[in-house]
Amino acid sequence: MKDNYFYKKPLSNIYKKPNAFSEVTSQILYGEKFKIISKNKNWIKIKVSFDNYTGYIKNKYYTKDHQPTHKIFTLKANIYNKQKNKTKNFLPFASRISMIDENKKFIEFEKNKWIKKKDIKKINHIEKDYLKVLKMFLKIKYLWGGKTYRGIDCSAILQLFFYYNNKFYPRDTKDQIKYSAKKNKSKVFKKGDIIFWKGHVAVCINAQKLIHAYGPEKKVLIMNIKETINRIERTAKLTVKKISPIKY
Incomplete structure (x- = not known):
């Protein structure tokens, strides 16, 4: 089909x-x-x-009928009813919506369903600050297969940055490793380095710290790079397979 x-x-x-x-x-x-x-x-x-x-x-x-005009640029955007009262429903980050009406503070994306304008960007918006996106998910619980505020896994948090920016990037770590260019060998980490293990991925936020959705800690968090590498080697018997620069 x-x-x-x-x-x-x-x-x-x-x-x-x-x-x-x-x-x-x-x-x-x-x-x-x-x-x-x-x-x-x-x-x-x-x-x-x-x-x-x-x-x-x-x-x-x-x-079949959907022509997105905007996308969600917050961890979760409240959906409001036609009286502009909050409902218990949300749209997750990077959702693509189509504006059918608007007023000063809201846009309507389905009949009687409204989103605040402060929670959206135009569909062609590019966010180059990957840390701004990754840090949205700090403290969100680790969930295998997840890619929203309800739970997220290590490869999804990286892929969502690219998805938001309309740029291809694979879903699973095993494919992300193959797809990502290899960095010149260096024991010095820097901001934007992607560290791959078999079945796991993290992104360096500076020379000492990384951010990742880490199963053993059950959430997205910032950790020391060297301590994380040593912990994964000690507990999971896995060593770093590849280091790649983030390219967007």
Whole structure:
């Protein structure tokens, strides 16, 4: 099936198999584009257009008709009703929305659903400060397959920076390692270095500290680079596989 579709709920798990008890491999965000590979009554197998990621989502909450004009530039943006009262619902960072109406403080993106203008940027906005994006997720819980304020994994926090900027970057660490250029050998780390292990990735915020979604600590946090390398080698028997400069 060749048509493009767009997801129209705040987020959904992407499953390895068409079964809610199957492994969650990633998530799809509001306004994210995909193609349908196959479908049945309850499930569709999709290929996400941004990174060619495949998996299964429930066969509902999507549309062909979506022309995004803005995107969310906050960790989570409150959705308001037509009276401009807060609801209990949010759109996660990097969601792509289409403006259908506006007033001084809000834009309407679906009938009777409004978002504050301070929480959005125009669709072509580029954010070069990757630390601004990564630090949004500080203290967010670690969640395998997650990519939002509800939980995030180590490769998603890096990929989201590129996704927001409309620039391709793979979803999984094993593919990110292959895709990223190798840095000249140096034992001195600097801001913007990406450190890869088998199954894990972190980004240096300066010569001493890194930020990552770290399973053993169950959250996104900043840690000392050398202490982290030693801890991962000691506890998981993994050594650094590659160091790459962040390129955007």
